[in-house]
Amino acid sequence: MHDTRPPLPPFTEESARLKVQAAEDAWNTRDPEKVSLAYTEDSEWRNRDLFINGRAEIVAFLTDKWARELDYRLRKELWAYTGNRIAVRFEYEWHDAQGQWFRSYGNENWEFDDNGLMRKRYASINDVRITADQRRIAL
Template sequence: MTDVRPPLPPFTEESAREKVQLAEDAWNTRDPEKVSLAYTVDSEWRNRDVFVHGRDEIVAFLTEKWRRELDYRLRKELWAYTDRRIAVRFEYEFHDAEGQWFRAYGNENWEFDDDGLMRERFASINDLAILPEDRRVAPLD
């Protein structure tokens, strides 16, 4: 049985925006298993300088990420789209175990299969240390 994750390609502006919002909502759960289900079983990622292959590695990567990046909160914005590709820009904020807050800025390029699962995700990300009072992304709690 094949997993299907609407909206499906080919994307319109409306369906691309919906796909971006669904991704933002899923990542903000900080649930690696849930997030991994939006990707093909053999999905390919580049996240900064880390290369991830398949759902099992996605779960392991996200588990470790959210163990280090505490109170993580993400915002994504549609940048561009084609029939089966979406580009987003994003920012997220988190703090480390010592209480230092960071804002990460970046861009992602996504490619989807016919069932709406992401088969490729390439992310370029830069971090900036910030003061707690400079946070822009509202906390979830």
């Protein structure tokens, strides 16, 4: 029995928007185990300059990420969709242990299996230093 994660491909505009919102909501929990369940057991990622394979590596990556990126808050926006693929743009804000705030911008390309689990995630991300009063995403 395979896990399923609706909505399932092929995506419509409505189902793609729901998938993007579900991803945003999950990542904003900052719970690596919960987030990892949206990906296939052998999911392939490229995140900046890192290549990550499988749920165990996803959990390790997210655990480390959210230990460094404090008070992380994310917003995602549907950019395009077709069949079993979705492209999003996103931004998130966070601060480091010294209190320096950042806004990180990026794009992701996602590919899903027939059960709605993400099997590929390719992310390009850039960070910009901001001051606390420049924040746009509330905690």
